[in-house]
Amino acid sequence: MGWYTNVIRLLGHQRWFATVGRRLVPVDRWLQQRTRGRVNILGRIALPTLLLTTTGRKSGHPRTVPLIYAPDGDSFVVTASNWGQENHPAWSSNLLARADAVVALPGGREIPVHATLAEGAERDRVWPLVTKMWPAYDTYVVRSGRAVRVFVLTPNRAPSSGRPGPG
Template identity: 40%
Template sequence: MNPTDSPIDWVAKHIKEYIETDGRKGHRRWGVTTLLLITRGRRSGLPRRTALIYGTDGERLVVVGSNGGADAHPAWYLNLLAEPSAHVQVGAEQFAVTAVEAEGEERERLWEMMAGLWADYERYRTGTSRAIPVVVLERAGPSAG
């Protein structure tokens, strides 16, 4: 079943370009690397796809649930809380991942790394009362697509 793409217009356009070019266009955007994340909707049970900035920590991928600094967590993060198994596309490569929220010292280290990649994360953090999650995506094995 094909995933439903983000309802945010510019994100949906980014996803479309990423998919159509196997990541040749879209993997690198705004001076950073981006991936496509497919989660299972926590209420619908249907696959949902979004594009996110990512960093790497060894073999692991790191994403931030900033939601542009909004006071609510992004839907993809809430979906991962309900079902941590997901799929990603990084460039042309697609694979299964398991999401784990970083905590404590690891979270702080990864936050600093991600804020170094995307300075707006610091502005987002000071503009909201919620703790912005840092999520580690660990490769789970081959993906069925």
């Protein structure tokens, strides 16, 4: 990892950084969508990021959020840390209501996925994968006072329309 990535990872533990990051999510989402994932709010850093599109559990509309992920074979592991806030992020509740979603990777490649909430031994296995990518997740768990949801996003093997539909 380069020095820039290491500095960003250290700053990730700071409360002010999480506050700023949370407020910049809409800008980050817009930037990643416009650059097909090649650039995010922090520039081109060595953290793997994706855009996750879920189906709103109440609205039925597509909802997209930028996330850091850890690769796990063909799957993607993401955390619902919500920057260390006390509440779970809406996108994680959307996945619990409807597990089918779409991942967009840098370059614009879209992959239909099925989300599984990692629990027990599976959660214990994948947690080190995500904290290796973003060590601040451990800080977010302490700060939030809740069990942070962890999802494994497994690519669907069946053809899909590319976007999650109403559930």
